[in-house]
Amino acid sequence: MCHCWARASHHRGKYESVSCFQVNKILINHRRTHTGERPFQCEYCSAAFAQKSAMNTHFIHTGERPLSCEICGCTFRQNASLYTHKKRVHKIYPEKKRIELVKPSR
Numbered sequence: 001m002c003h004c005w006a007r008a009s010h011h012r013g014k015y016e017s018v019s020c021f022q023v024n025k026i027l028i029n030h031r032r033t034h035t036g037e038r039p040f041q042c043e044y045c046s047a048a049f050a051q052k053s054a055m056n057t058h059f060i061h062t063g064e065r066p067l068s069c070e071i072c073g074c075t076f077r078q079n080a081s082l083y084t085h086k087k088r089v090h091k092i093y094p095e096k097k098r099i100e101l102v103k104p105s106r
Helices: 003-010 020-035 052-056 079-090
Strands: none
Touching: none
């Protein structure tokens, strides 16, 4: 049994607010990270993806550039390219996330 399956079934409270269908979909998508299954294939090339959402952001062949910089209007295919553009050209750096560790109460 995958350690993550055991953890997911152990922490049932995490999924109490979602339906059984949603939990099943989450687990199916997660299992693909272990099995290497990639059922969604690009119709133009041999690229395959574990999740449909990843395939839908694969705009290489269509030339579509759905993301744009709100400062200068440059367009991009991928969010990572827009992020890099903002850092390099406009010197905009996202605020660092702060994580606070809390000791469990006994």
